[in-house]
Amino acid sequence: MKKKILQRVLLGVGTLWLVSLLIFVGTEMLPGDVATAILGQSATPETVAALRLQLGLDEPAVLRYLHWLVGILHGDLGNSLANGRPIGNELLPRLGNTLFLAGYAAIIAIPLAVGLGIASAIWRGSIFDRLANTLTLISISVPEFFVGYVLVIAFAIRLTWFPSLAMVDPSSSFFDRLYVCTLPMLTLTLVVLAHMLRMTRASVTAVMSSPYIESAVLKGVSRWRIVVSHALPNALAPIINVVAFNLAYLVVGVILVEVVFVYPGIGQYMVDAVTKRDLPVVQACGLLFGGTYIFLNTTADLLAIWCNPRLRHSR
DSSP, X not given: OHHHHHHHHHHHHHHHHXXXXXXXXXXXXXXXXXXXXXXXXXXXXXXXXHHHHHHTTTSOHHHHHHHHHHHHHTTOOOBOTTTOOBHHHHHHHHHHHHHHHHHHHHHHHHHHHHHHHHHHHHTTTSHHHHHHHHHHHHHHHSOHHHHHXXXXXXXXXXXXXXXXXXXXXXXXXXXXXXXXXXXXXXXXXXXXXXXXXXXXXXXXXXXXXXXXXXXXXXXXXXXXXXXXXXXXXXXXXHHHHHHHHHHHHHHHTTXXXXXXXXXXXXXXHHHHHHHHTOHHHHXXXXXXXXXXXXXXXHHHHHHXXXXXXXXXXXX
């Protein structure tokens, strides 16, 4: 088991290095010149050359990537080109906001999806099962920004129950944050609920056809006990994977939701940086998103190994 864990960890580290390389190359391939974009109308050949020298843009791309990577390993994300401030000082509060919103949605979505998925597997073929499948298909087919706008029209404009903009600041209390983040939370919940529900149903249904389940049925064990005590533990591995995938989406895929509700998270910060052509900020946000996704998926792999005795104990 230790060897499997080490392999997964090393694979995660290698993947993160490849992600950093792709992010740097992708931002380097963007059209235009950063120095010219920063100077705007005041750009002259002399001022552009001076700014490129100041920002280190006159160095080869390989050398700049190595400097960037070494800085990240030392905890230095660089400075913003827009205001010259350290990126870490502005990124950390926004990371807290994004994690708050993602955690808020996860606390609601994960138990609801797993519970509805188990109920759908138990009452397979019933009206409840068909209704759940239909609603989840609709939810999967609709993009999150459309769901957000519909919720704004329904609950912010017509019913005026919640604010249309999720504006928070460090002075906001915990309950104020819960209130203003309700509509973004509902948007994220509706987006990720369907995937987790369908995977939970599929995993439990597949296990329910096993011989030991049929033996438990013949012994007269209740259906709920069969599912919870016998089927669910053996269906945990794919459920854990899909939950981790959707947790990663709640952090990584929150960009559109933050833009719709003008929420001061990492996604909004990254979009603003793209419009200003603030490449160090774009690189830092992209690396943070990639690291979060890799970390959660690696954790899911390790939990799947721990839950499966055949993987936990080598032959």
